[in-house]
Amino acid sequence: MRAVEEVVEDRADSRSEPPAPRRARADLWALLSYAVLSALVTFQIWRDPNGRVLASNDDDHNVFLFMLAHGERVIFHGDNPFFSDRLNVPDGVNMMANTSVLVLSLPLAPVTHWFGPGFTVALLITLGLAGTATAWYWVLSRHLVRSRLAAWIGGLWCGFAPTMISHANGHVNFVSQWVLPFIVWQALRLREPGRALRGGLILGLLIVLQVFINEESLLFTALALGVFVIAYAVLAPARARGAARHMAAGLGVAATVAVTLLAYPLWYQFFAKGNxxxxxxxxxxxxxxxxxxxxFARQSLAGNAELTRRMSVSATEDNMFFGPIGFVMIVASVVVLWRSVAARAAAVSALVLLVMSMGPELVVFGSRTGIPLPFGLISHVPIIDLVSVTRFAMVPATIAGVLLALATDRRREFSPRGQRLWQVGLVLALVPLFPKPLPVVPGDPLPPFLTQGTWRQYVSDDRTLVTVPLPEVTTGRTGMRWATLNHLEYRTPRGYFMGPVNPPSDHTGSWNAPRRFTSDLLWRVREYGERPQLTASDKARITEDLIFWRAAVVIMVPGGRNEGPQVDTLTAALGRPQLIGGVQVWDVRSLPVPPSE
Structure with missing residues (x-):
């Protein structure tokens, strides 16, 4: 085993390790503790995974229901893994241009098929938190620290820090970070002589794996490693020059492997339809x-939602929130490790990405200060312009956990009083950050029209089932959720996904399908309770949109906001509905079907 300085300087550690049985017991207890804590965080969704949704971000919960339902269709129906024609009819969705988590959805397709996508979302969030903690524990305990307690604390922080619990409110991709510790370690090991081919091959394959989990996290990791290497080269130029040739060769192998395997998927992401x-x-x-x-974050034991809202844009983006004692302990960790060039370089990397996460202007407690920050110089650089800026802060949050583990590993070098202070500091830092269970709310139940398969009498595979409110971000989540819980057996227009705002004239990213007359009209009716007087031209445009969407039936989601005005508007345009299987249905199969592209 090697301390962090010895990892970088390639010096052997002469200090003895605990006996193997003791290490094995510590490993088992660490894994069990992470599993129990993860189950505690997610237990409310487990009570009914297909009937409940995550309250803090049901929109993104719906997105990952869709991603997992798509993975099930790839395995069981032979659909294209990089494209879906089940949502946003007739244009479809470029799945590579979205967080399709294919490396998760495809292996778990049988689970999704038999237990539903809601079950798989709950499973992946639970495994993601525990798996990320375990991965960091493994790397720390095997390569960076001697103390299993120090490794456990590091894994605990990296897997259950406020940023991870925050993203667990719907972001399956961001809580599944169990590949990243091994990418970091394999990249750093490339400096060792003789590892260029084998290490580069392993690193390249890990990069490919991570691309199909979450490209944003991979980008953040690459930037952090880049800053780390630059900082290390400045702090220890002689050592850096000695390792440069080996590392460059290994990175060349990794890049060759990754580019070869990812060439077509990345072409599809950036140049195929829906980019x-x-x-x-x-x-x-x-x-x-x-x-x-x-x-303190909303989901931390000491958190206060009203106060946190002043400092965070969303319950799924509480990306720092170390607490005052936690912050002091992280700074103290840097002080304890100051003689380590690697630790200082890691701290520099954390600081740089923290500043990047603050965007082009400093904000303090919700107020803009007018102080410009460096990110304004690179905010429009390709690739950088595709990420949410605050998520850069996930990197310093993780580095903080590693530094805390490394410093805790040195506690035996402290004086007795110093050891007691460190232990008290850890308790005071970690206990207020203890995560609360993720809040959930009941989802709208599927009506018998869907559960009993009545819809099959109306909707053929070349037609769509249109739910109103239309599937959109924030307003039409039920219709999209119903489609995914039916394993995308019927196709539906619109939806919540990332795609071009108005192709082919404008390919700027959007969370919605391109605007149409009917989608705008029904949105206003739902939001403001309008009862518009439809003209003949309005009715013709509604009909035109239904033809464009290849509609077979239109159904109203019962019990929603301003349901009456929405029903009245549809009745004025399409005639009186029928009550079938618990929902009001407008049969529009008489409309023509446009030719397929």
């Missing part, structure tokens, strides 16, 4: 608040 460029928001819209470094 987009940039995000549907300004780079400073989602940025890290300086005050959040010492605040």
């Amino acid at each position: 987009y460029h940039g995000q549907p928001f300004a780079p400073d819209m989602y940025a890290t608040d300086l005050a959040s470094i010492v605040g």
Whole structure:
């Protein structure tokens, strides 16, 4: 085993390790503790995974229901893994341009098929938290620290830090970080002589694996490693020069493997139908608040939602929130490890990405200060413009856990008083950050029209079932959820996904399908309770949109906001509905079907 300085400087550690049985017991207890804590965080969704949704971000919960249902269709129906024609009819969805988590959805397709996508979402969030903690524990305990307790603390922080619990509110991709510790370690090991071919091959394959889990996390990791290497080269130029040739050779092998295997998927992502460029928001819209470094997240034991809202844009983006004592312990860890060049380089990497996460202008406790930050210089660089800026802060949150583990491993070098202070500091830092269970709410139950298969009498495979409210981000989540819980057996227009805002004239990224007259009209009716007087031209445009969407039936989601005005508007356009299987149905099969592209 090697301490962090010895890992970088390639010096053997002469200190003895605990006996193997003791290490094995410690490993088992660490894994069990992570599993129990993960189950505690997710237990509310487990009570009815297909009938409940995550309250803090049901939109993104729906997105991953769709991703997993798509993976089930790839395995059981032979659908294209990189494209789905089941949502956003007739244009479809570029799945490579979305977080399709194919490396998760495809192996778990049988689970999704038999137990439903809601079950698989709950399973992946549970395994993601525990798996990320376990992966970091493994790397720390095998390569960086001697103490299993120090490794356990590091794994605990990296797997259950406020940023991870925050993203567990719907972001399956961001909680599944169990590949990243091995990418980091394999990249750093490339400096060793003789590892270029084998290490580069392993690293390349790990990169490919991570691309199909989450490209954003991979980008953050690459940037962090890049800053780490630059900082290390500045701090220890002689050592860096000695390792440069070996590392460059290994990276060349890794790049060759990754580019070869990813060439077609990445071409599909950036150039095939449904590709987009940039995000549907300004780079400073989602940025890290300086005050959040010492605040508490909503899902932490000491958190206060009202206070946290001043420092965070969303319950799924509480990306710092170390608490005051937690922040002090992280700073203290850097001080304890100051003689280690690697630790200092890691701290520099964390600081750089933290500043990047703050966007182009410093924000403190929700207030813009007018102080410009360096991110404004790179905010429009391709690839960088595709990420949510505040998520860069996930990297310093993880590095903080590693530094905390490394410093804790040195506690035996402290004086007795120093050891007691360190132990007290850890308790005071970690206990207020203990995660609360993820909040959930009941989802709208599927009506008998769907559960009894009545819809099959109306909707052939070349037609769609249109739910109103239309499937959109924030307003039509039920219709999209119903489609995914039916394993995407019927096709539906629109939906919540990332795609071009108005192709082919505008390929800027959007969370919605391109606007149409009917989607805008029904949105206004739902939001404001309008009862528009439809003209003949309005009715013709509604009919035109239904033809465009290849509609067979239109059904109303019962019990929603301003349901009466929505029903009245549809009745004015399509005639009186029938009550079938618990929902009001407008049969529009008489409309023509446009030719397929």
